[in-house]
Amino acid sequence: MSTKDWIEKDFYKVLGVSKDAKPEEIKKAYRKLARDNHPDQNPGNPAAEQRFKDVSEANDVLSHTEKRKEYDE
Numbered sequence: 001m002s003t004k005d006w007i008e009k010d011f012y013k014v015l016g017v018s019k020d021a022k023p024e025e026i027k028k029a030y031r032k033l034a035r036d037n038h039p040d041q042n043p044g045n046p047a048a049e050q051r052f053k054d055v056s057e058a059n060d061v062l063s064h065t066e067k068r069k070e071y072d073e
Contacts, residue, residue, distance in 0.1 A: 011058035011071065023063065030059040
């Protein structure tokens with residue numbers, strides 16, 4: 001994924017955390033949302049599957065210090 005794609009998405013909003021959230025807060029929010037929207041929990045629900053993908057992408061960026069720093073700039 002390119003950085004340009006990141007600009008159009010508010011990963012903090014996706015996870016429901018503030019921009020100054022600590023890594024533990026991001027992890028906790030991700031785990032709850034991932035569990036609630038996991039395809040195994042919502043078989044045949046494409047909206048939940050898409051939300052799961054969005055939450056996973058947000059976590060991937062915000063949970064890595066370098067990616068988060070790049071995203072925040």
